[in-house]
Amino acid sequence: MTRSLTILGATGSIGASTLDLIRREREAWRVEALTAHCSAAQLAELAREFDAKLAVVGDESCLPELREALAGSGIEAAGGAAALCDAAARPIDLTVAAIVGCAGLGPVMQAIERGGTIALANKEALVSAGEVMIAAVAEHGATLLPTDSEHNAIFQCLSGSRIEDVARITLTASGGPFREWDMSAIEAATPEQAVAHPNWSMGAKISVDSATMMNKGLEYIEAHHLFPVGLDRLAIVVHPQSVIHSMVEYRDRSTLAQLGPSDMRVPIASCLAWPARMETPLAPLDLAAMGELTFFAPDEERFPATRIAREAIQAGGAAPAVLNAANEIAVAAFLAGQIAFTRIAAVVEETLQTSNLPPRPQNLDEVLAVDRAGRRQAQTIVETGPRV
Numbered sequence: 001m002t003r004s005l006t007i008l009g010a011t012g013s014i015g016a017s018t019l020d021l022i023r024r025e026r027e028a029w030r031v032e033a034l035t036a037h038c039s040a041a042q043l044a045e046l047a048r049e050f051d052a053k054l055a056v057v058g059d060e061s062c063l064p065e066l067r068e069a070l071a072g073s074g075i076e077a078a079g080g081a082a083a084l085c086d087a088a089a090r091p092i093d094l095t096v097a098a099i100v101g102c103a104g105l106g107p108v109m110q111a112i113e114r115g116g117t118i119a120l121a122n123k124e125a126l127v128s129a130g131e132v133m134i135a136a137v138a139e140h141g142a143t144l145l146p147t148d149s150e151h152n153a154i155f156q157c158l159s160g161s162r163i164e165d166v167a168r169i170t171l172t173a174s175g176g177p178f179r180e181w182d183m184s185a186i187e188a189a190t191p192e193q194a195v196a197h198p199n200w201s202m203g204a205k206i207s208v209d210s211a212t213m214m215n216k217g218l219e220y221i222e223a224h225h226l227f228p229v230g231l232d233r234l235a236i237v238v239h240p241q242s243v244i245h246s247m248v249e250y251r252d253r254s255t256l257a258q259l260g261p262s263d264m265r266v267p268i269a270s271c272l273a274w275p276a277r278m279e280t281p282l283a284p285l286d287l288a289a290m291g292e293l294t295f296f297a298p299d300e301e302r303f304p305a306t307r308i309a310r311e312a313i314q315a316g317g318a319a320p321a322v323l324n325a326a327n328e329i330a331v332a333a334f335l336a337g338q339i340a341f342t343r344i345a346a347v348v349e350e351t352l353q354t355s356n357l358p359p360r361p362q363n364l365d366e367v368l369a370v371d372r373a374g375r376r377q378a379q380t381i382v383e384t385g386p387r388v
C-alpha cells in the first residue's frame, strides 16, 4: 500500500536522511510536497527526483528561481510563509516536520489542525507553542511521533506501559564538542569548532545548540510536553558515546533504554514505519567493538543552558517561547561572528530577565507575538551588550 507524505524542510539534514530512506522504498511512498527556505535549485531537483506534486520555498523572493528550475515538470511551485502553511494543510498520511526554528510552527500547527500524523523533528516549534500545540493535538485527534532521537527513544521505551508507572525519564546528552574544554577555551570557541559535532552530523543551528547544551535544554522542555510525568521526574545525563538515546525507569526500578547508531535515520525510520518496523542501511550495533559506555552528571557551571531551560519551563507561561526566540537570535549572531560562544547562553538569560513576560499564550497568534518580542529584545541585547 502506498502512503503519502510531505517533508517540511526537505533540503536540510533531517530532510536528507528522510529522503534517503524513502529513496530505498520508493514504491511505498507518494510525495505530496517538499519545502525549503530558499535553495530553489536543490529543492527543484528533489521535487523532480521524487515526483512531488508541489514544491514550496518559505522565502518568496526565491520563487522565480524555483519556477524556472521546475519549468516543464508539471510540479506546482509556491512561495512564502502562507504557502508553507497551505502545503502542510494538504491531506496526506504523514508530515515530516523538519524546518529549523520557530519558522516551522505555523506549518506544524496546520498539519495538527488537519488531524494528521506528524513526525516532529522541529523541536523549537513545540518549545515555543508548548501547551497550545499539545491542546491542538488533543482537540484535532492528531498524532505526534517524536523524531528527535531522545524523544523517539523514550516513545519506544514507553510503548505498552502506563505513564503513571514511570518513576523517571533520563535524556542522554553527548556533551557536545567542548565537553572536556576549560572555560577560557570555550569562550574562544569558533563557529567552525562549534559545528563539528563528535558523533552526529546535523544542521548548523542544532550543532551550535549541542555545543552550548541548549539543545538538551530545548529537549528537556520538549520532553516535558510530550511525556507529562512532571519536571521532577525528568533528568539529564551526559553519555559521550551517544549509543543509549534515552531511558525510562519504572517504579519497580526496571529501566528500559533504546540503543542504536548515532544516525538520525534510525529514529526517522521508526516514525516512517510506525507502528511497524522497516529496514535501514545501517551497520548492526557492535557493543564489543565499542568497549565502554560512560556517563557523567551535566556541568551547569561551564554549560548553563540546561539550567536556564529548566528555570524557563518552571516559570512557565511565555518563558519557553522567549527562551527559544532569544536562542535563535544568539546562535545566528554567534555564527555571524558577532558574539562570543559563551554570550549565547548569556543573551538568552538576559533576554528572559529583561523581558516583560506576558501570561501563557492561549493560541498560535499569541505564541508568534511572544516569539517576535523575544527576538527583538534578544537582538537589542546582542547589539548593545559585550561581544564576549
Ligand code: NAD
Binding pocket: 008, 009, 010, 011, 012, 013, 014, 015, 035, 036, 037, 038, 039, 058, 059, 084, 097, 098, 099, 100, 101, 103, 104, 121, 122, 123, 124, 147, 148, 149, 200, 201, 202, 203, 204, 205, 206, 264
Ligand atoms: P537544517 O538547517 O539542516 O535544515 C533546515 C530545513 O528547514 C532546510 O530545508 C531549510 O531550507 C528549512 N528552513 C530553514 N529556515 C526556514 C524558514 N525560515 N522557513 C522555511 N524553511 C526553513 O536543520 P536540521 O539539522 O535538519 O534540523 C531540522 C530540525 O530538526 C531542527 O528543529 C532540529 O533541531 C531538529 N533535529 C535535527 C537533528 C539532526 O540530526 N539534524 C536531530 C534532532 C532534531
Ligand code: MG
Binding pocket: 148, 149, 150, 219
Ligand atoms: Mg536530540
